[in-house]
Amino acid sequence: MTSFSQLGLAEPILKALTAKGYDTPTPIQAQAIPPVLAGRDLCGIAQTGTGKTAAFALPALDHFVRHPKPTPIQGCRMLVLSPTRELAAQIAASFREYSRFVRLSVETVFGGVPIGRQINKLRAGVDILVATPGRLLDLIDQRAVTLRDVEIFVLDEADQMLDLGFIHALKRIDKLLPRQRHTMFFSATMPKAIAELGDRFLTDPVKVSVTPAATTAERVDQFVTFVGKTEKQALLTLTLAETEIDRALVFTRTKHGADRVVKHLLAAGIGCAAIHGNKSQPQRTAALQAFRDGRIRILVATDIAARGIDVSGVSHVFNFELPNVAEQYVHRIGRTARAGATGVAISFVDEEERGYLRGIERLTRIRLEPMPLPEDFNRRKEALPKPTQAPATAQRRFKDSRAAPAAADRPKRPFRPNRSRHGVGAHKGAVTRTR
Incomplete structure (x- = not known):
């Protein structure tokens, strides 16, 4: 037809x-x-x-x-x-x-x-x-x-x-x-x-x-960075500081984990909000609307809450923690590369999650492209502010329409990681698609 x-x-x-x-x-x-x-x-x-x-x-x-x-x-x-x-x-x-x-x-x-x-x-x-x-x-x-x-x-x-x-x-x-x-x-x-x-x-x-069972979006470039569990937050904060990331979803396995991620990002001056089952319905609605309107560019979510997120223009999906059910990975990265667009999915994997990664690669029949840590990661992570330094009004920042320009008003310089020695933080050079 x-x-x-x-x-x-x-x-x-x-x-x-x-x-x-x-x-x-x-x-x-x-x-x-x-x-x-x-x-x-x-x-x-x-x-x-x-x-x-x-x-x-x-x-x-x-x-x-x-x-x-x-x-x-x-x-x-x-x-x-x-x-x-x-x-x-x-x-x-x-x-x-x-x-x-x-x-x-x-x-x-x-x-x-x-x-x-x-x-x-x-x-x-x-x-x-x-x-x-x-x-x-x-x-x-x-x-x-x-x-x-x-x-x-x-x-x-x-x-x-x-x-x-x-x-x-x-x-x-x-x-x-x-x-x-x-x-x-x-x-x-x-x-x-x-x-x-x-x-x-x-x-x-x-x-x-419309697609074979358990396959992932063809237009999503998928990467994996092996990182210590305690270093994930620093890596995420440094990566999201890239202004070229237009609009990103960050996935955690737990509700408390989502809240911790938001605290650290707010302390670093990165506008964001969390959406999960412990949030009231008005809170969830407000956070989602702020993300959709472009007043915040980062939304941190659990798998349960994310099922209703259908927002155009999501350029990146970050798996801060891998899902323990491999099929959930398919749902997560399907939040980007919609309506003919392309997208990037980056997974942070610690030693305990390598079994989850093997399950995902078996299910999707795709081997995620390795992406090393940034060369100066250890030095840069030490300079990051602690959550206690976040201003008292930070949790309400996304309600301020002046907090961030709408996505459509920002210059389109898409951040795309490559496999060079510069690691996840690099945004220059070509992207190699997953095998």
Whole structure:
């Protein structure tokens, strides 16, 4: 398919796509939309950033346009399950954009906000409900919502659902859904446990994939620096001091680790914020918006929180700590090199993490390019300020629109490491792509 008009979507949906300037479907959309319009269940393997939200949203909206029904009281016609709050909010926003010329209601429910407000919103029913599993079951237990009227069910980011321990919640939700329904199932990877979960939810599905399972973005240059555990922070601080890094995500394994990284970066005068499960929803929303607006150029995140981050212009991903689940590496570096752009992923690996690195290289079938420490690393790290020197207002710095110019206003001089003796801190010379 070369255009959305060839897919046979209803006129109000095509009008909304035209208003957004969308004309050509992405590969996952071109493969998924026709069988879904034909009524088939779908199993899709696709990373975030491939356009998969539209792959399930557009045919669902087409169904509602062609089969109008009253909104069910305290129910919903479509249920979309998401593993994180940020991703749920992002999916709901996409539905509202695509349905701007259709009279449909869209609501989002997730934890971290008062449940009473959500109960009130659901009382009259909703056409499309986007939810995280835990909060959805809370609302079901309080008899605020029922799933008996669900016509279309979407399970998004299935592999992350399992990583977060939602398997029992998903099985319970499955029992509450009607047997006669249209189901779509999406995952970035398809290990055995995910395939078994798909078998539970899907009936004779069409299977589509835009990249082979467990492969990484082709346009991401991937590097690894072997460094002592206690030296990682100094290396990160010195590397991020490069003003040419446009916008970067830094991943840690733990919430406390993310906070420690932010303290050190703020002490060095590098504007940043953390996003993780211990942050309140307003804090997470504010940090993400500041990152999206360019008021901060560094966002430090845990894997759980990062699933909802869909920000254009991320030039670099830093794995401050390698994930202990190899598939998570695929998700992390998929945050860069979107919409045809290129990106750089750099992993800091200490002695204890070498086993994780071997697992990642086996899974991705790629050997990360070694990148030595900067030649003057030991001297430069001693000059770095300590976290106690951070100003008291540093945590609020990203709220100040003057803290950093928007990404679009900064000169484009992309930092790209090379394999020379200058190490990670070097930005001159050509980059050698991963083998």
